[in-house]
Amino acid sequence: MSRWLERFRPYLMVAPAIIVFVLFFIYPIGYMIYLSFHEWDFISPDKQFVGLDNFAGLSEHPEFLKSLENTFVFTFFSVGITTVLALLLALWINRPTRFYGFVQGAVFSPHIISLVSIAMLWMWLMDPQYGLLNWGLEMFGLPQSQWLASPETALYSIILVAIWKSIGFNTLIIIAGLQSIPPHLYEAAALDQSSRFTSFAKITFPMISPTLFFLIIMNLIGSFQVFETIDIMTQGGPLQSTNTLVYYIYEYGFRFFQLGYASSAGVILLIVLSILTVLYFFLMSKRVHYQ
Amino acid sequence: MAEIRFENVKKTYGEDTIISDMNMTIKDGSFTVIVGPSGCGKSTTLRMIAGLETQTEGNIYIGDRLVNDVSPGKRNVSMVFQNYALYPTMSVKGNIEFGLKNRKVQKAERQKLIEEVAEIVGLTPYLNKKPQKLSGGQRQRVALARAMVKKPDVFILDEPLSNLDAKLRQQMRSELVQLHAKLGTTFVYVTHDQVEAMSMGDEIVLLDQGEIMQMAPPLDLYNYPANRFTAQFIGTPPMNLVSVDQLPSAGFREKAVEQIGFRPEKAKLRHFPGNDQFSMPCTILNRETLGSEIIYQLDTFAGKLYAKTFNEPVVDDEQLFVSVNNEDIYYFKENGRCIAPYFNRETPIKVRSTV
Amino acid sequence: MAVTSVKSLSETITFPPVWIPETIRFENFTLAWDSGPFLRYFVNSLIVTLSILVLQLFTIVPAAYAFARYRFFADRALFALTMITLMIPTQLIFLPVYLQFSSWGLLDTHLALILPFAANAFAIFMLRQTFKQVPEELLEAARLDQASEWKIMYMIMVPMAKPTIITLLLFSFITHWNDYFWPLVMTTTDASRTLPVGISALTNVEGGVAWHIMMAGNMILVVPILIIFFVAQRHIIRAFVYTGVK
Numbered sequence: 001m002s003r004w005l006e007r008f009r010p011y012l013m014v015a016p017a018i019i020v021f022v023l024f025f026i027y028p029i030g031y032m033i034y035l036s037f038h039e040w041d042f043i044s045p046d047k048q049f050v051g052l053d054n055f056a057g058l059s060e061h062p063e064f065l066k067s068l069e070n071t072f073v074f075t076f077f078s079v080g081i082t083t084v085l086a087l088l089l090a091l092w093i094n095r096p097t098r099f100y101g102f103v104q105g106a107v108f109s110p111h112i113i114s115l116v117s118i119a120m121l122w123m124w125l126m127d128p129q130y131g132l133l134n135w136g137l138e139m140f141g142l143p144q145s146q147w148l149a150s151p152e153t154a155l156y157s158i159i160l161v162a163i164w165k166s167i168g169f170n171t172l173i174i175i176a177g178l179q180s181i182p183p184h185l186y187e188a189a190a191l192d193q194s195s196r197f198t199s200f201a202k203i204t205f206p207m208i209s210p211t212l213f214f215l216i217i218m219n220l221i222g223s224f225q226v227f228e229t230i231d232i233m234t235q236g237g238p239l240q241s242t243n244t245l246v247y248y249i250y251e252y253g254f255r256f257f258q259l260g261y262a263s264s265a266g267v268i269l270l271i272v273l274s275i276l277t278v279l280y281f282f283l284m285s286k287r288v289h290y291q
Numbered sequence: 292m293a294e295i296r297f298e299n300v301k302k303t304y305g306e307d308t309i310i311s312d313m314n315m316t317i318k319d320g321s322f323t324v325i326v327g328p329s330g331c332g333k334s335t336t337l338r339m340i341a342g343l344e345t346q347t348e349g350n351i352y353i354g355d356r357l358v359n360d361v362s363p364g365k366r367n368v369s370m371v372f373q374n375y376a377l378y379p380t381m382s383v384k385g386n387i388e389f390g391l392k393n394r395k396v397q398k399a400e401r402q403k404l405i406e407e408v409a410e411i412v413g414l415t416p417y418l419n420k421k422p423q424k425l426s427g428g429q430r431q432r433v434a435l436a437r438a439m440v441k442k443p444d445v446f447i448l449d450e451p452l453s454n455l456d457a458k459l460r461q462q463m464r465s466e467l468v469q470l471h472a473k474l475g476t477t478f479v480y481v482t483h484d485q486v487e488a489m490s491m492g493d494e495i496v497l498l499d500q501g502e503i504m505q506m507a508p509p510l511d512l513y514n515y516p517a518n519r520f521t522a523q524f525i526g527t528p529p530m531n532l533v534s535v536d537q538l539p540s541a542g543f544r545e546k547a548v549e550q551i552g553f554r555p556e557k558a559k560l561r562h563f564p565g566n567d568q569f570s571m572p573c574t575i576l577n578r579e580t581l582g583s584e585i586i587y588q589l590d591t592f593a594g595k596l597y598a599k600t601f602n603e604p605v606v607d608d609e610q611l612f613v614s615v616n617n618e619d620i621y622y623f624k625e626n627g628r629c630i631a632p633y634f635n636r637e638t639p640i641k642v643r644s645t646v
Numbered sequence: 647m648a649v650t651s652v653k654s655l656s657e658t659i660t661f662p663p664v665w666i667p668e669t670i671r672f673e674n675f676t677l678a679w680d681s682g683p684f685l686r687y688f689v690n691s692l693i694v695t696l697s698i699l700v701l702q703l704f705t706i707v708p709a710a711y712a713f714a715r716y717r718f719f720a721d722r723a724l725f726a727l728t729m730i731t732l733m734i735p736t737q738l739i740f741l742p743v744y745l746q747f748s749s750w751g752l753l754d755t756h757l758a759l760i761l762p763f764a765a766n767a768f769a770i771f772m773l774r775q776t777f778k779q780v781p782e783e784l785l786e787a788a789r790l791d792q793a794s795e796w797k798i799m800y801m802i803m804v805p806m807a808k809p810t811i812i813t814l815l816l817f818s819f820i821t822h823w824n825d826y827f828w829p830l831v832m833t834t835t836d837a838s839r840t841l842p843v844g845i846s847a848l849t850n851v852e853g854g855v856a857w858h859i860m861m862a863g864n865m866i867l868v869v870p871i872l873i874i875f876f877v878a879q880r881h882i883i884r885a886f887v888y889t890g891v892k
Contacts, residue, residue, distance in 0.1 A: 007718075009712075009716070009795065010712040010716040010718040010721070011718065012708075013708035013709060013711060013712035013716075014708070014709045014712045014713065014724055016704065016705040016708070016709070016764075016765065017705040017706065017708075017709040017728070017765035017770060018709070018724055018727065018728070018765075020705065020761070020762070020764045020765035021727060021728060021731045021765060021767065022727075023746075024739065024743055024761065024762035025730075025731045025734050025739060025762075026727065026730070026731070027742070028738075028739035028741075028742035028743050028746070029734060029738065029739060029742075031742040031745075032738065032739065032741065032742050035741070035742070104879075108875075108882075109872070109875065112820050112824075112871055112875055112882065113824070113868055113871060113872075114823070114824035114826065114842050114867050114868065114871070115824065115826060116824070116826050116842040116845055116846050116864070116867065117845075117864040117867055117868050119846075120845075120846075120848075120864055121864070221733075225735045225737050227737055227827055228826045228827065231826075231830070231846075232826075232846050246737045249737065249738075249741075250737070250740075250831075253740075253741045254741075254831070259741060262741060263741065266738050266741070269737075269738060270734075270738055273733055273734075273735070273738075274733065277732075277733040281729075341786075341790060343786050343789070343790075362789070363786070363789045363790045364789055364790060364791065364792030364793070365792070368790065369790065370786070370787065370790050372783045372786070372787060373783070374781065374783055376781065376783035376784045376786065376787040377787075378784065378787075378788070378801075378802055379806060380802070380805035380806055380808075381805075389788070389791050389793070389801075390790075390791035390792060390793075393791055393792040393793050393794075393797070394792055437787075437791075441791075
């Protein structure tokens with residue numbers, strides 16, 4: 001009897017979690033893939049099998065293509081600028097100061113505040129008429145911007161918000177990476193009369209590059225899923241200029257009831273995320289190897 | 292209190308044989324030390340007694356009870372681990388009490404037992420501290436107290452002193468021996484340190500590659516090694532071995548003897564060959580002066596040999612002879628077995644002063 | 647852009663959109679509070695977030711322990727399944743899950759907001775790492791002390807992993823308190839809406855946006871998080887940094 005329990009104990013222990021995962025993650029993914037090969041509008045009783053038609057349709061669908069383009073532009077700029085700025089900030093902050101704790105807290109808080117609040121705060125800052133940003137631009141004699149109201153600037157405004165939210169977190173991670181570099185490396189370099197730039201290129205950068213790779217992939221995964229800021233700030237507009245992949249899925253699934261299209265777009269996002277995740281785990285296993 | 296009996300015990304991990312056919316009886320109330328080089332299977336042996344590992348074949352008895360299928364908690368065995376394995380989230384008292392609670396011992400009784408053992412190991416002032424706040428020696432005592440409080444039949448200790456510094460180790464060694472004398476419980480102690488084994492055990496089990504090389508009291512192990520391995524493992528520096536082929540005297544080439552051996556402390560350094568059967572010219576390669584004793588490393592035509600002298604003037608001449616009394620020579624057969632003159636344990640040990 | 651500190655952030659959003667306010671108008675809060683069923687939202691948020699935390703505690707600890715300490719048939723496969731879950735964002739699965747919930751009649755209920763997050767792959771992964779670091783000797787000592795396996799888990803392993811568990815719960819709290827997407831999709835009435843969704847509705851007020859009221863509304867959402875952050879700042883930062891670096 002107790003031997004029975006002994007053998008089944010591990011299964012009992014993992015069962016609750018596994019049930020949740022299968023029910024709410026694994027099965028839905030399977031269902032989404034299934035739907036991507038069908039045409040369905042939520043209401044009609046039968047789902048018509050259409051093979052790859054949904055994907056073919058998507059490839060000619062201007063709105064989808066626009067959202068794909070926007071997603072890539074968003075990801076490229078937000079991840080790129082965040083990483084570079086965070087690296088510079090980290091190098092600048094990473095010295096023992098009395099304010100370190102305060103800076104840490106200040107820099108970090110955007111990361112834990114709801115994106116809803118952040119989006120609203122920035123909508124206010126970016127208001128073309130009474131927004132602080134335009135007020136600031138005027139102060140310095142610069143031309144004002146339409147920010148979210150213009151198709152030319154809306155996506156970049158969203159990118160600005162994304163950078164603002166993630167830069168603090170990124171900086172902290174890089175600082176942690178910098179602090180894990182053993183000081184004796186720099187001492188040895190100093191004895192070898194290495195210049196500051198050489199020290200950075202030969203010691204700092206190689207030592208933190210795993211951290212950077214890691215961050216970049218995490219940021220990529222995050223920015224492919226951007227939704228909240230767009231839904232609140234622009235709802236994809238003006239003129240589709242801020243429509244992204246996830247927002248497209250949401251709109252087509254939820255507003256226009258074209259589940260086949262929405263699911264196909266979902267499958268494409270799934271593929272992108274899978275590639276990034278595999279890369280992430282590959283790097284992780286490599287890093288474990290180094291230690 | 293109980294004796295422990297191994298009957299044809301075998302332990303394998305997949306292809307690897309850790310213990311091959313072990314038979315031994317650990318005497319009731321003895322302080323038995325299991326010693327051997329790393330990977331010899333000594334810890335596995337210990338863990339099989341505790342029930343933390345199950346033998347692949349054979350039987351293990353504690354007292355009269357066959358414990359093959361008895362879980363660790365029910366064997367009435369206590370163990371002191373190398374890293375103490377104290378529960379870090381519990382106080383010293385909590386650590387000692389945990390086992391008693393699991394055995395549903397009444398609260399008043401628990402309190403009494405804890406006070407008792409705390410007194411014995413001198414932990415009374417620390418009962419409410421967390422283990423992390425204690426020194427290495429004090430943690431060691433907590434581990435001991437936790438083991439003692441259960442009043443086990445068998446007390447198992449797995450290299451308990453290896454994390455202490457040299458001075459403390461010395462002190463704990465004698466404390467453990469005294470504790471054993473006080474409790475009278477069977478102690479099984481594992482170590483890789485032959486000095487610890489010799490100084491603490493009243494019975495030593497010497498293991499190598501999963502086989503018992505010899506099981507005997509310390510002095511017997513030193514004086515009557517059963518084989519080459521034992522002869523070399525016990526004693527510092529180890530016993531000198533010389534192949535008979537390299538000896539000029541034909542007298543050794545008898546009874547299929549392959550090597551002869553002698554302890555460094557029995558070697559005599561002289562300026563003349565002398566009459567001993569074993570005597571060869573040598574030069575001093577190196578000298579370690581340790582105070583009361585001096586260890587010489589010698590170069591001879593039969594290879595490097597050690598000699599150890601006690602309270603004697605330093606010898607630093609270039610050309611010397613190393614010789615050994617006939618009675619102090621051990622003979623080893625091809626298979627490593629040690630034969631005459633000490634194959635009979637009844638032979639008295641001759642104590643003589645060197646030179 | 648200069649680093650925006652917490653203080654300046656909270657100050658910025660408290661005040662009406664004037665650079666320096668002439669008077670500090672606390673009545674904005676009451677205005678915001680009265681402009682919608684915020685008490686309802688707040689309670690919903692609390693119910694949903696806390697229920698998730700409690701459920702996660704019951705699913706994560708045993709699962710992490712089993713993955714860390716037992717070898718069993720298909721253990722690797724089940725762990726792989728857990729890790730796959732880690733990479734699936736809710737933005738991918740909301741459609742099928744929505745259909746599921748609608749067939750069960752659970753749409754627009756608290757359960758629809760709670761159940762999918764009753765387990766957490768990331769937390770299982772982290773806690774498993776922590777459990778693995780506990781030396782085997784400690785478990786053996788406990789077994790010799792006649793402790794049952796459940797007792798070992800709750801008396802020895804869980805107390806040892808307490809810092810990790812607290813960190814993971816804080817993590818979860820922040821995530822689900824702030825979550826906007828899931829409640830947006832799964833709720834249709836104020837009866838089950840949570841704060842982020844409720845507050846976002848303030849942007850759609852007819853006849854122009856009342857910025858001061860909107861910002862005051864956001865304070866209700868932000869303040870609990872900031873309080874938690876300042877109480878457990880070191881814990882939280884260490885957790886986030888740890889997950890990023892390791």
